Amino acid sequence: NAGVTQTPKFQVLKTGQSMTLQCAQDMNHEYMSWYRQDPGMGLRLIHYSVGAGITDQGEVPNGYNVSRSTTEDFPLRLLSAAPSQTSVYFCASSINAERYNEQFFGPGTRLTVL
Amino acid sequence: DQQVKQNSPSLSVQEGRISILNCDYTNSMFDYFLWYKKYPAEGPTFLISISSIKDKNEDGRFTVFLNKSAKHLSLHIVPSQPGDSAVYFCAGGTQGGSEKLVFGKGTKLTVNP
Numbered sequence: 001n002a003g004v005t006q007t008p009k010f011q012v013l014k015t016g017q018s019m020t021l022q023c024a025q026d027m028n029h030e031y032m033s034w035y036r037q038d039p040g041m042g043l044r045l046i047h048y049s050v051g052a053g054i055t056d057q058g059e060v061p062n063g064y065n066v067s068r069s070t071t072e073d074f075p076l077r078l079l080s081a082a083p084s085q086t087s088v089y090f091c092a093s094s095i096n097a098e099r100y101n102e103q104f105f106g107p108g109t110r111l112t113v114l
Numbered sequence: 115d116q117q118v119k120q121n122s123p124s125l126s127v128q129e130g131r132i133s134i135l136n137c138d139y140t141n142s143m144f145d146y147f148l149w150y151k152k153y154p155a156e157g158p159t160f161l162i163s164i165s166s167i168k169d170k171n172e173d174g175r176f177t178v179f180l181n182k183s184a185k186h187l188s189l190h191i192v193p194s195q196p197g198d199s200a201v202y203f204c205a206g207g208t209q210g211g212s213e214k215l216v217f218g219k220g221t222k223l224t225v226n227p
Contacts, residue, residue: 043203044217
């Protein structure tokens with residue numbers, strides 16, 4: 001099992017550009033989530049999904065869109081990047097919503113917005 | 115409002131000694147707490163958890179203590195090893211998922227040989 005994979009590892013964008021951060025898991029997990037980590041901050045929840053076709057907002061959803069068309073994939077879209085979105089982004093998954101606490105994290109994507 | 119607080123940004127201990135990492139929470143709905151460990155350039159990994167029905171959970175060198183009346187938990191690592199050097203995040207949530215997992219800011223532990 002590859003676990004949770006994220007691509008790309010690094011990305012530099014200009015303000016206003018759009019891009020999609022990819023996340024995939026091969027553990028047949030129902031629950032998937034996106035977090036961002038900023039210097040001196042804990043991980044903050046952006047969006048989450050309890051299963052294919054179901055998504056919901058977390059603590060800091062503004063500026064981000066998600067969709068969950070399959071169990072395996074949970075992409076995060078930035079429609080118009082802003083410098084405030086410079087951060088490290090982590091995707092995570094867990095068996096189901098009831099076990100959402102014990103999440104497996106991907107290696108992260110370091111995003112810089114100029 | 116920080117629901118989960120880790121007031122010590124860093125901690126340095128000698129190899130073989132005990133490391134104690136502290137965490138406070140304010141959300142009374144939380145009934146499940148976790149510690150995650152994070153190495154540089156990697157994602158966090160789940161370390162140990164505790165339910166609010168317990169006051170202690172032990173896994174090898176790692177023990178988590180929960181004091182519900184004080185809304186305080188701590189992670190003890192005995193004996194500490196250089197490989198334990200990492201950032202440790204405390205997180206609070208609910209077993210039913212009614213409250214989303216909230217992370218503290220982390221404590222960077224350095225274990226010196």
